[in-house]
Amino acid sequence: MSEWQVKKLEEMTARELFAILYTRSEVFVVEQECVFQEPTIEDLTCLHVFKVDEKQDLVAYARIIDNEEYITFGRVITASKYRGTGEGQKLLTTVIAEINKRYPNRLVKIQAQAYLEKFYGSFGFKSVSDYYLEDDIKHIDMAK
Known part of the structure; x- marks a missing residue:
């Protein structure tokens, strides 16, 4: 299995981009039954953090946005x-x-699916909002 990669869009291979967009669509649009624009305009300027396996299939992914x-x-x-x-x-x-390295001492805010509140809490994030629905999925805002 490969190491973690952190790349801007223009640094990615076509295969890496395909694996990311395919899996994001598979999880967010199909599995979670959310109809929204995927990919989004933020993909042009964000940092893509990911790992692929030996078949070049996506293992895990997140994007960082300033x-x-x-x-x-x-x-x-x-x-x-x-x-x-x-x-x-x-x-x-x-x-x-990566955030600490590139953006030291900056506030980090996320929109978390409510069932992951404890997971993000284990990384030091605190809830800063009430629960709300986004795409019919319960969310909460968190910050660190």
Whole structure:
């Protein structure tokens, strides 16, 4: 299995981009039954954090976005065949380390699916909003 990659869009190979967009669509649009634009305009300027396996299939992925006022990350996914293997924790460890390296001492805010509140809490994130629905999925805002 490869190492974690952190790349801008123009640094990615066509195969890497395909694996990311395919898996994001598979998870967010098909599995979670959310109809929304995928990919999004943020993909042009964000940092893509990912790992692929020996077949070049996506293992896990997130993107980091500098919103000027704060840093955020999202589109956090672990491919279905790698769920429960610890790759999600490794992904978040990598994402947070990359944020700390590139954007030291900046506020980090995320929109978390409510069932992952404890997971993000284990990385130091605190809830900063009430629960709300986005795409019919319960979410909460968190910050660190």
